[in-house]
Amino acid sequence: MQNGALWMAFMYCLVYAVQGVTGKSIFVFAKMIAGGDFFTGFGYLVGSGFSQSPGAAQAFGTIWESTYGVQGASSVGLAFGAMGFLCAICFGIPLANRGIKNGWVADQSSKELPTNLLKGMMGKGEATECTRTTTHPANIDNLAFHLAVMAGLYGVGYVFALTWSMHMPQGVNGLGFGLLYTWGMIAGLLTRKVLDKIDCLHVLDNSTVRGVTSSTIDYMICAVFMGISMSDIQAIIVPFLTTVVVAAMVTYCLILWFARRMPEYGFERGLAILGCYTGTVASGILLLRIVDPDFKSPAAVELAVMNVFILPLIQIVYLNLPFIPTEGSIMLPVFIAYIVLMPMALFFFKFVGKRAW
Incomplete structure (x- = not known):
């Protein structure tokens, strides 16, 4: 379990950095090509919105607004977080379906998504006890x-x-x-x-806790979308949407490549962090439940344990993100360092082997 959680932590740092560099690059190129009076540092918020949470991205944006006068930053951060949930669904559910059909999951008792999952309702006689x-x-x-x-x-x-x-x-x-x-x-x-x-x-009771989580995540997603100010997004709509699409695709490909080479439970772990690193831990759990409804794999527990490893690894990012609007921000070199060091760590700890699926 510790190995899986450490793998997730390394992947978190790598994905966060790649998302941030991707967003920053797209906003810089958009300003070079089309011009416009907008802050290119908005691109960094895609990492916070995707890999952290809408609340974290909005918090960083709010600091930029109140301290440095970067207008609309909080709405941009919140919007990236909201789009991250859509990416988790659009990329995660098809991947889960492919995994079940192709036998990539550890539990191969089913070869297709259950009918009750597709319908959203249990059939007659299929009801199960949901809590203890x-x-x-x-x-x-x-x-x-x-x-x-x-x-x-x-x-x-x-x-x-x-x-x-x-x-x-x-x-x-x-x-x-x-x-x-x-x-x-x-x-x-x-x-x-x-x-x-x-x-x-x-x-x-874990079942009760999961039930509360599943219920509240729906309200959270609705609240995130309702909190976005579209007037702040309209001025940067092209680089914003481009960043969302490119960052989601790069995240998907990156996670898939390393998950295929994870020695054990690579698919379950990869699917879980795909949902987590485009949405939140809750969306990662929801995707994992499609292929591992009884949590027979250790991926669900590892999603919680990974934070013990993530916090010390990523602190330099969290502490410097509030100061991005200042002159001489070290954020880009820090992200590049993560992009170089994290793959080295994954190979060093033997988390990259032969392709398993």
């Missing part, structure tokens, strides 16, 4: 308990974000709420670790 009650229904409702735990962890993340925003230097302080999902995620990982240590992990 860990609380006594006469005392505490199971769903209410899990929602309360999630709300508590979110509250811990919120307090940390507030403390960060109040005490960190100008520019970096905006990352407090921009990375709110990260603080909540870390709180969740630590909580599971503590519960496991004290032998109380059984109070959490």
Whole structure:
């Protein structure tokens, strides 16, 4: 499991850097060819919108607006995040279908997408138990308990974000709420670790948690699309759409190449990070459930564990993104360094072998 999570972390750094360089290059070429008065650094936000989250991309954009006067940056970041969800669906679902038909998945019990998946509704007699009650229904409702735990962890993340925003230097302080999902995620990982240590992990039901995640992701996607200001996008519509298409295709090809050469569970891991690195962890989980509904592969757990490795590896990017609008930004050299070093790390740790599928 640790090897898979480390592979995902290296891939995250590589994909993030490639997306950022791709976006920056397209915006620079668009300004050279067609002219226009827009900030070419907008291209860097495709990496945040795709590989992080719409909230993170909007947070960086908001810092650029409030600190450096880059108008429309928050809407551009949010728009990249919204388009990332579409890319996850448009590239991920066909890939999942191909994987099942061609036998690329570890569990080859099915050769095509289930009919109930295509219809979205279970047939008569196909209903299954979706949750396991860990609380006594006469005392505490199971769903209410899990929602309360999630709300508590979110509250811990919120307090940390507030403390960060109040005490960190100008520019970096905006990352407090921009990375709110990260603080909540870390709180969740630590909580599971503590519960496991004290032998109380059984109070959490993974099926219930997944159900809440699946429900809330739909609301999040709707909220992201509703929050976009189209007037800020119209002036850069050509480089914006070009960046989305090219970055999505490059991400798809890059992940597919390395996933084919991953020694074990390459398809499941590749599909999961394709959804994650164009959308969020939730979209990665949703794609993974198509080919691995019972999570027999370790990919689902690795999507959570990978963040332990990602955070120290990518910190230099997170800390410098708020300062992109300044003169002499080191962001481009940093991304190029990741593009060179991450493949070397993948080969060094023997994560690249013979093509498996």
